[in-house]
Amino acid sequence: MQVLKTGIIALSLTLICVRLSGQPAVDVKGEMALIPSGIYVPMYSSENETVPVNAFYIDRVPVTNNDFRKFAEEYPEWGKENVKKLFADQGYLKHWTGNSQFDLSLAQSPVVNVSWFAAQKYCECQGKRLPTIAEWEMVAEAGLTRPDGQNEAGFNRMILDLASKPNPTILPDVGTTLQNYYGVWDMHGLVWEWIYDFNSALTTGESRGSSSPDNALFCGGGSFQAKDVNNYAAFLRFALRSSLKAKYTVPNVGFRCAKDAANP
16 A cells, blocks of 8 residues: 555645646536535444544546547547556557547547556646545445435345346446435446545455455355445445556546535
8 A cells, every 4th residue: 555655645746737738627516416525434444443534525426438539539648549557557548549549429428448657647737636435435334315225125136136237238328327415326236336446445365354464365155254245336446446546447437526525
């Protein structure tokens, strides 16, 4: 974790958002939902472990191809053909045909095949950031009519059904799956999403109260120490995050941005 933090600090110092147009950051009023402060219970945690979460804003929908095109035009170093190999693998924006070109049918569908570095830099250049795992999961836990979807009839089954659907060849437009209690769309069933501290999903045996590093790490054994064994969709997210590295690009992983409520 310390290595990632050090890398993030270094990148923040070197990858500065120098706007070609000289225009101010985008006004996000109305594009983000305000999420009140609350408590997040980690999937794998000690008996009474909770994480307090301050109020924050989060994008109502994932970032689209059209959104990212504008970013790539303004910051050409993040274009399909220009990105440095240090910050993205060979799959970067592979569904695009050029630095800022793609099929028009994809304009309002979520951008995918972007690395963590690219997603974080996009958010920084909008005056935002990627949401933390605690923030993202708090929003994901919201049902259709209440903030605690786990107590909403049929919620777990609905989310699992959405998460289990195969990805279509062309991803649907954003804002077409479900709008939750907070007015946030597409938290489930459209794409998986990058989060700021995605690699905090990586665990060792010691972090699960075991002296054996590989004890309960495989074949679902870790579920015995999970807080909610019925939330299988959360297990899927945990498994995906554990498999990622910051430069990876994945055809069904997109992102959305967040912002501290103290600085809207």
